[in-house]
Amino acid sequence: RRRGLRGRGAPLASLFSRRLRWSLAGVVGAVLALAVASWITIGENPVHAAYLTLLDLFAINDPAIDAPLPRKILQLLSGLTGLLLLPVLVAAAFEGLGTFRSASALRRPPRGLSGHVVLLGLGKVGTRVLARLHEMGIPVVCIEADPEARGIALARRLRVPTVLGDVTQEGVLEAAMIERAAGLLALTSEDTTNLEAALYARSVKPQLRVTLRLFDDRFATAVYRTLRAAHPRALTRSRSTSFLAAPAFAGAMMGRQILGAIPVERRVLLVARVEVRGHAALEGRTVGEVLRPGWLRVLAVDTSAPDDPEPATAAAPPPEQEREPAHLVHELGNDYVLRPQDRVLLVATRQALGELHSRRSRPAGAGVRR
Template sequence: MVVCGDDGLAHRLAAELRGVYGEQVTLVVPPSERSVRPPVVGRARATTAALLDRVSAAVNRAGGNGEPVAGAPVAGAPVTEATEPNEAVLAAAGVERAAALALVYDDDETNIRAALTARRLNPRLRLVLRLYNRRLGQHIEELLDQAAALAAGDGDGAGVDASTTVLSDADTAAPALVATAVAGTSKVVQTDGLLLRAVERTPRPGQVAEPGLATLALLSPTGNGSGVPEGSGPGDEGPSLLPDAQAVRGATGRGTVVLEQVSYAGPSLPPARGAVPFASLFSRRLRWSLAGMVACVVALAVALWLVTGIHPLKAFYLTLLDLFAIDDPAIGASVGRQILQLLSGLVGLLLLPVLLAAVLEALGTFRSASALRKPPRGMGGHVVLLGLGKIGTRVLTRLRELSIPVVCVESDPEARGLATARRLRVPVVLGDVTQEGVLEAAKIHRAHALLAVTSADTTNLEAALYARSVRPDLRVVLRLYDDDFSTAVYRTLRAAHPRASTRSRSVSHLAAPAFAGAMMGRQILGAIPVERRVLLFAALEVAGHPQLEGKTVAEAFRAGSWRVLALDTGASAGRREESAAEEAYEDGRNSGLVWDLPDAYVLSGTDRVVLAATRRGLAELLGRRPPERAVPGATAPGHPLRP
């Protein structure tokens, strides 16, 4: 596999492919990447070869956030230096013989140009592109897929997955950032609009841990993640992936890793209002003024009726004429009539500024209906989102999809995310977060969490420290660009506030697993580390897989290899009438996924399922043979880095 890029995401992706999937990787980077420390990945120690050092021990180490880093750098990746990925550079990197190519340059145009060239050099190549423009990405994806289909029609790509996948680091990192703010972890997999997380549960002595949507693994008895590598023999004390029900029942006292859906239990969003309510058109003071004027008109009409004895309706009519100064003077009339006419004219003069104020306030209300909203009084339990740039915009959209109340803070009045906030009617505070009173205006003292995702590390850190001073137990999630800085910040904040949840995240660190999964094929949804091992999540069509087709859910389950988790009803509409899954479908109709499938449910060729699998199990299902090659540092046949 070939990875081309000019920032830290390329290094993260290469490390993920080597460390998690055991693939052979060629890295194409600009010449300066070998002398200047790569951003995000941290201090590269002079060369890219040194960056891809530290083998299996780094796979399990904590990466600045207290969680295992599955994609650790691995030595031995060839490096090609090039300013841009032209045809000669791609050919030198071996694109014509590669299985997949990732183009993760920060510039969309560079990625598109290189993708068109690579598709011409190798029509059977699986392409993964990093593009921020979603609409353009869809067109490019269709174009490159069409070119691959034409090549396959000529017999060049038969039986080869030459798909094209367009991803954005902002889109792939947003779910993990949201899950960190809501649930305190980034071990998440996104599928069909749902966020699923892997949670470690430690039971009480002599008891079995509570189950979730599915039990993914039994942790090692020591519980410290230092178990013996997988497949090391009968005395293996490492984690047990995808255990059967009997093994779970017999695992008394052992921790488990279960699958849960990430949800928000705080206050819900107020219902959306399409039109501006009448009461909000005018202020309270203006409404009282109008009410006073109406009362004066009614009083004058009643007085005129009593003084002159005319019909009440005529008295009200004459009062209005006097009020608007369009009646004849009451010359020759009684003194009472003349006095009332003068009073009506005076009230008419007072009415003019009130009517003018009402018109101006109504115009201002309609104008502000399309402007930025302010945080409502009494708001609480919300998420304060700092920064509405490329990452912040995607995070805001994801939070709103989960119906989580948000208050945004942005210093740039021309930020790209302000239009999204205005469209979603999300309250926004415009101001520099480093200035006093800005976070208070965002109701930070009542917030559930703070998400600081600006492009400046110091700004994010300053906001987190100030929020901690206002509310020590506030959950804080920081986006920090440098890994070394992130590690130091996390450890210091954790030591200073041990009872508060603090997480520091790098966007490239969060996005790399999704890009790596796409390079393995479109069916890969994500990967979750379990101590020294990795579980993969995939969506597969049952047709063409004899291990699944025509078998019940119980028969299709293979302990330690794969397990069917859910049925994708969106792709399996023809099977919804099955009585065995009808009840489960009613429970999952909102998300399109059916969980807790009955063991007797028969998988047909028209079904599409979501399953969890080990690397060996997924390779067997997909008909891929793991490469038989030596991994540096691997002496036993069951080394954890061997696929």
């Protein structure tokens, strides 16, 4: 807890510089010396002597015209000390204001930092990645060109070192200490910016781990092959966000059929639960005949439905919430014939699943509309 709260505020000792603290201490000592001298020379009460010294210090007391000579000298010295106190107070105010501003500003990368991850871009994706890396305890240095970006507030709150500047300009990646970094995450919304940053980072450190966020999957594939061929000993990943997000949108459109999506290198595998009834590629075929290596594979079959359903039941299958709990069988063998009442759990690519639904047989009694 003490470590988590560190750095969120400015300690009291850091509000003022050491030179300013010594100046304030000197002024306070001079005031005390004048108060003691006034007490000794005039013979007043110590409290009253200190009060008169403060009045002379702030130029509030009346001039000591008819007073003895020691009193006049002390009044002049008190006025001079008051003149010296004024710039010290102004300097203290400006230093305190500057300290509070710097405490709320973005941190700079500390000296000697190494083994960190350089995060390029603090948009929607970059902000989530920054929060996740911070939770995992991985040191991060952020680079962002827009001071009003979404993740700037998060970086300031987490006290994450951040470099404000265009990554395509010279010196920005060097300010993030890319030569001593463990990896680069280029997550801006501009493909060219991400690619340019990756190429420049690789020129500084050829074995740097690089992950690129790209939009077009074909462009991402070409970049991946090029960087892998140019730097075979380095770890390179280029991912198309639209390609990876497509299964989630497809799953939302298809409802509860899509159970999950698994990105594997340049592909995305979909785990789906499909009713056998009405699919020409499934109904009446064996598990071995359905198998298409690299495209579609049956993982399990739900055999909880009865063998000979009633005609009314077959015509109108009950909804999901009224069916019995699924009884998945994983080892049926390639000779098992899929029944119309079965439900299969399969893993397939997007193309294979699309072909499976496009080849779905037409319901009985459906005519051709003219």
